[in-house]
Amino acid sequence: MLALTLDQVQVSYPGLETPVLDIRSLTVAAEECVAVTGPSGSGKTTLVNIITGLACPDRGRVLWGAEDIAALAEARRDRWRAETIGLVMQEFHLFEGLSALDNVLLPARLRRATGRDTLDHAHALLARVGIKRANQSTATLSRGEMQRVAVARALLRRPKVLIADEPTASLDPGHGAEVAELLLSLARESGATLIVVSHDERLINRMDRSLTLSAGRLANAAFAGLAA
Amino acid sequence: MIRFILADLKRLWAASLIIVLLVALAAALGVGITLQERALRLGSARAADKFDLVIGAAGSETQLVLSSVFLQPAPLPLLAGDVLAKLKQDPRVAFAAPIGFGDSFKTYPVVGSTPDLINALNNGAAPEGGTPAGEHDAVIGSAVDLTIGQSFEPMHGAAGDAGHVHTEFSYQVVGRLMPTGTAWDRAIIVPIEAVWEIHGLHAEEEPPGVPAILVKPKTIADAYRLRGEYRGDQTVAVFPGEVLTRLYATLGDARQVMSIIALAAQALVAGAIALITIAHVAQRRRQIGALRAFGAPRSAVFGIVWIELLTLMGTGIALGFLVGWVAVRLISDQLTRQNGVVLPVEFQGGDLGLALLLLVAAAVIAAVPALLAYRQPAVAALRS
Ligand SMILES: Nc1ncnc2c1ncn2[C@@H]1O[C@H](COP(=O)(O)OP(=O)(O)O)[C@@H](O)[C@H]1O
Ligand SMILES: [Mg+2]
Numbered sequence: 001m002l003a004l005t006l007d008q009v010q011v012s013y014p015g016l017e018t019p020v021l022d023i024r025s026l027t028v029a030a031e032e033c034v035a036v037t038g039p040s041g042s043g044k045t046t047l048v049n050i051i052t053g054l055a056c057p058d059r060g061r062v063l064w065g066a067e068d069i070a071a072l073a074e075a076r077r078d079r080w081r082a083e084t085i086g087l088v089m090q091e092f093h094l095f096e097g098l099s100a101l102d103n104v105l106l107p108a109r110l111r112r113a114t115g116r117d118t119l120d121h122a123h124a125l126l127a128r129v130g131i132k133r134a135n136q137s138t139a140t141l142s143r144g145e146m147q148r149v150a151v152a153r154a155l156l157r158r159p160k161v162l163i164a165d166e167p168t169a170s171l172d173p174g175h176g177a178e179v180a181e182l183l184l185s186l187a188r189e190s191g192a193t194l195i196v197v198s199h200d201e202r203l204i205n206r207m208d209r210s211l212t213l214s215a216g217r218l219a220n221a222a223f224a225g226l227a228a
Numbered sequence: 229m230i231r232f233i234l235a236d237l238k239r240l241w242a243a244s245l246i247i248v249l250l251v252a253l254a255a256a257l258g259v260g261i262t263l264q265e266r267a268l269r270l271g272s273a274r275a276a277d278k279f280d281l282v283i284g285a286a287g288s289e290t291q292l293v294l295s296s297v298f299l300q301p302a303p304l305p306l307l308a309g310d311v312l313a314k315l316k317q318d319p320r321v322a323f324a325a326p327i328g329f330g331d332s333f334k335t336y337p338v339v340g341s342t343p344d345l346i347n348a349l350n351n352g353a354a355p356e357g358g359t360p361a362g363e364h365d366a367v368i369g370s371a372v373d374l375t376i377g378q379s380f381e382p383m384h385g386a387a388g389d390a391g392h393v394h395t396e397f398s399y400q401v402v403g404r405l406m407p408t409g410t411a412w413d414r415a416i417i418v419p420i421e422a423v424w425e426i427h428g429l430h431a432e433e434e435p436p437g438v439p440a441i442l443v444k445p446k447t448i449a450d451a452y453r454l455r456g457e458y459r460g461d462q463t464v465a466v467f468p469g470e471v472l473t474r475l476y477a478t479l480g481d482a483r484q485v486m487s488i489i490a491l492a493a494q495a496l497v498a499g500a501i502a503l504i505t506i507a508h509v510a511q512r513r514r515q516i517g518a519l520r521a522f523g524a525p526r527s528a529v530f531g532i533v534w535i536e537l538l539t540l541m542g543t544g545i546a547l548g549f550l551v552g553w554v555a556v557r558l559i560s561d562q563l564t565r566q567n568g569v570v571l572p573v574e575f576q577g578g579d580l581g582l583a584l585l586l587l588v589a590a591a592v593i594a595a596v597p598a599l600l601a602y603r604q605p606a607v608a609a610l611r612s
Contacts (some may be wrong), residue, residue, distance in 0.1 A: 027577075032502070049607050051367055052521070054520075054521055054607045055605075055606075056607045056609045071438075074526075075525070075526065078520065078523070078525055078526065078606070079521060079525070081521075082522075082523030082524075083523075084526075087519075087522060089518075093514075093515070093518035093521075093522070096234065096235070096239055097234075097235030097236070097238055097239050098231065098232060098235050102231060104525075106232060106519075106522075107519070107522040107523035107524050108521065108523070109230075110229060110231065110523070110524035110525065110528040110532075111524060111525055111528065113521055113523075150527060153522065154522075193559070
């Protein structure tokens with residue numbers, strides 16, 4: 001579906017001597033499932049922001065397929081993200097007072113991007129992630145269920161890319177495993193490229209490959225050979 | 229979007245309530261001043277309606293109007309006794325009726341006059357119950373708490389004064405007037421001869437003086453001529469409507485001061501709301517960031533914040549109009565109970581303009597935090 005290429009990407013903050021993210025080159029193949037690990041503060045969330053187009057790097061190109069999203073204007077980037085990326089975060093960001101179904105539909109509705117089959121798709125996704133009552137109020141869901149609703153929301157517009165930033169970090173191990181399993185199988189079913197930031201060994205082991213960030217730089221085995 | 233906005237407002241109900249109440253307060257203040265001033269102006273204009281020309285002894289024109297139209301108790305100088313007789317003879321005069329104050333019963337002023345005045349107040353119809361014939365026959369205004377056939381002894385002095393009771397003289401109620409919405413609804417009208425007699429004045433010897441005379445001229449031209457003639461060293465002649473207009477020019481200044489105070493209060497409220505909502509948007513940066521991160525366009529973020537605030541402020545404005553109206557209604561009813569003048573509390577076409585103006589102001593104020601939300605970077609959602 002969509003492959004990612006990072007080329008000479010740097011993110012710096014004023015007052016910090018070294019860039020918080022500094023990646024010469026990185027490629028993720030279409031439909032690949034990649035884990036990103038690294039200690040706290042190593043730049044994982046910054047990387048997610050860059051590859052989802054939530055933020056732009058100071059330098060370099062962020063290519064999804066042939067499109068350099070770093071070069072897009074903000075509104076274009078927002079639209080591109082809405083159409084291309086399914087995002088799951090550590091915090092669920094569900095809106096209290098809305099049902100599970102309405103939460104799944106909200107971003108699409110705000111973008112007026114709901115078609116005839118959207119509602120059916122939302123119901124199917126909720127069933128797939130194991131939420132039995134689509135109209136249940138979000139406030140009464142367990143944390144594991146909340147994250148599963150968030151996964152359904154991420155998949156509503158059939159994204160080509162699924163990105164999750166520590167999706168299981170705030171869940172107990174049992175629920176974490178459920179959510180991890182869902183992310184993997186749903187990505188595989190839909191053929192989406194999957195990039196997950198995680199410390200969860202069981203999840204990392206099931207991915208095709210894992211990248212390790214350290215102080216904003218990639219330090220994984222694939223590049224060890226180059227350094228030698 | 230609507231459902232999201234409603235859920236959001238419910239979640240933020242405390243802040244929402246404060247905004248609605250603040251706006252309602254500011255709007256009620258402005259509306260209240262407008263309505264109250266209008267009610268006073270319309271109510272007293274109606275009260276003066278039947279009083280074409282009032283003649284009194286030289287003195288304050290305003291006091292003459294307040295005493296005769298609004299029955300406000302005050303010692304008025306007396307006209308010479310022959311003035312009434314002269315006016316009655318005048319061919320330009322349809323009728324001239326004396327108005328003699330001085331006594332009261334309970335809280336009701338007892339006013340001495342003649343059947344002409346009763347006719348004028350009752351639009352020419354006979355009073356319910358009957359027309360007064362004898363010296364002891366009284367006719368009551370519609371708001372007087374007496375029944376036809378009942379007798380009472382008048383008290384010397386204005387209502388509420390510690391005067392003595394004229395035990396030697398009693399009246400009997402023979403008729404009741406229609407409601408007029410004026411101070412006269414609380415008046416007890418008795419023959420002027422009876423008032424003179426109680427106070428030891430005797431019409432046979434020399435006509436006694438009266439404090440005021442209501443004159444109904446035959447034509448408008450006659451009214452102006454009569455006013456000109458009776459405006460002199462000894463007498464004053466006034467058109468009550470004109471005196472009231474003059475009074476309102478003075479009141480208008482007071483209203484202006486009140487309006488400026490209301491405007492200042494409204495500006496303060498607008499400032500407070502701007503601050504509350506800006507702080508509020510800062511608090512919501514993560515929620516707003518999340519909406520954007522999941523694919524909501526910026527325009528939707530602007531729309532959500534703007535519509536939420538406009539809904540709250542619109543509700544506040546509507547509530548303010550209601551509260552303002554109810555408050556003025558209550559104040560006016562209280563005033564009516566005290567002095568009988570019915571104050572019409574009503575909205576006019578121009579008030580719609582005020583409502584629209586407030587709404588436009590609200591829309592502009594709401595746009596400030598909405599723009600802030602619009603410019604909120606989307607990354608905020610992922611940072612903890
Ligand atoms: N807005 C910012 N201003 C300055 N420094 C920042 C900002 N955002 C992140 N950082 C810094 O960038 C580094 C990487 O952060 P982040 O990508 O969130 O790390 P991780 O997700 O791996 O824990 C951290 O040292 C963090 O303090
Ligand atoms: Mg992080």
